Amino acid sequence: MTETLLFPPPAVPSLPVTGSDARFPVRRIFCVGRNYAAHAAEMGVAVDREAPSYFTKSPLDIALSGSEIPYPPGTADFHHEVELVVALGGAAFRATPEEAAKTVWGYGIGLDMTRRDLQAGFKEKRLSWDLGKDFENSAVFAPLSPAAAFTPADQAIRLRVNGDLRQDGRLSDMIWSVPEVTAHLSGFYHLQPGDIIMTGTPSGVGPVLAGERIEAEIDGLSPLSLSIGTAE
Template identity: 65%
Template structure:
């Protein structure tokens, strides 16, 4: 059989310090993983289990890009996140062994059409139009796990040089091992999967012309600039 058309190859993310790239298979995102962020969104944290939404691989956007202000929104928000890249199959793993399945870590932005997400929440519909947006999973180069151990690193986001988000990774409600172990009960995690682990408080809107820079101590920073709408 012959396909009626060819699809582009999977998005690739650079691996810091090498010529290698990391092909992106799937993107999982953890919701409300910082208590202060949940509070600013007017919701309570579910401390019994993490919850997730997804983005397609085609949402990947390379750091340093300038992208058009997205379609059909008037309230586009930044969310700075710590990203985990899976490098070995993980199925029903424990928290004790979860980090053995990690390829590396990166800075990321979960860009969100907040007005569309709010409409979905109000009508109890899926968040896809608010979250799974073209160029909305912005990511920096991935640092291999051997060169980074998640601990109390500072995570920040600045817009046009002004700090908007400032927290530490220890403020996450669900740790990286806990997230991997829990998610691996529902999916056969595979090399190429990315997990965006949630955002601290301080999220807010950006407009055309704004530039964002996100940092996590020890990782390559992530940057994005918004251009005019199409």
Template identity: 60%
Template structure:
């Protein structure tokens, strides 16, 4: 195999409780509008026919505890706290039972969003990439293996900015459950270890600015933190 012409920046691996090795980040899929109250605050009716997705590149991934610059090109940068699930076995055209068995673990995540760009592109029926696939915008806390966690049902999910609670819901509010998401998505992709799925955010999203400290959590999982600094 030939050498590369130039090196690429490394993609971080996600620490896993009880493991010395990290979980490598392959692809990042995100489920849109998976909480009814969040869809309502975005002015969109919930689509209950099927889930829909957008993606973030692995290069956008950072770990909890990072200090990241406020991104360029936006004046309305939003937080979104989410449950992320990690695929641990190859799965394609899965049943819901097979989908559940393919989950390796879970972690708390942030889907940071240039909301003004997302909405302007949405209004013109264009892709959301400028709004969603943003450097340092996919933030991951340490992971817990599925076998070490109580079944996902009604755990609290929450986020605060500078200590003030902004989002507060439960995983019971998910419109599309985790096995449904994997079963559906695996009809279009050969899912494999390294694939991460962010499952949606509850209501209460809003803007942050340089200097803000964002903290979030999900019952039973390690908390997450991101500090925004001035634009480099």
């Protein structure tokens, strides 16, 4: 029996791929929290070395590198967080790190944009802080590069606002590696092709204002740029 939908479903969000006309369809977005000790310290929280922690964003939150996005509603403290992005091309469930590593299709640069005042306020009240993390244009992505062209190691990860260096770390500073994060996450989800993992941010996060421009880079990956427009 053919289903009759009440209205057209949204298009499947997808990301560009470096050197190809093909695009990577995005299924889910998982984000790792507190994966750099210096960032945890600047946020005033302890690092949990027992296991990674996570939150999620909707694929409908995606904006692409080169975009201008409006300053979001409901906040006066809009923050940047640059991250290594992992794009999965295989399935994983209760995988070992070695098995999980084989599911990685590629890598890219992402921004986990955050309404920091909302996040902090809800944390203080011990309430869910989805409004601080999961909102339109809060997941910004550069084009992906296939895993055969990039291996995370000690590459620099940097972010500038209007040319001023704000975040400057190394991928080797991550507490949990890509295989470890992917394997751990597979203990809670049936990971599938199209799933994205944003692996955490180094220290130096801070606010951006309307009219400012963000530029982010990881050695060996396509760079990312984002302009912040006026509030709607």
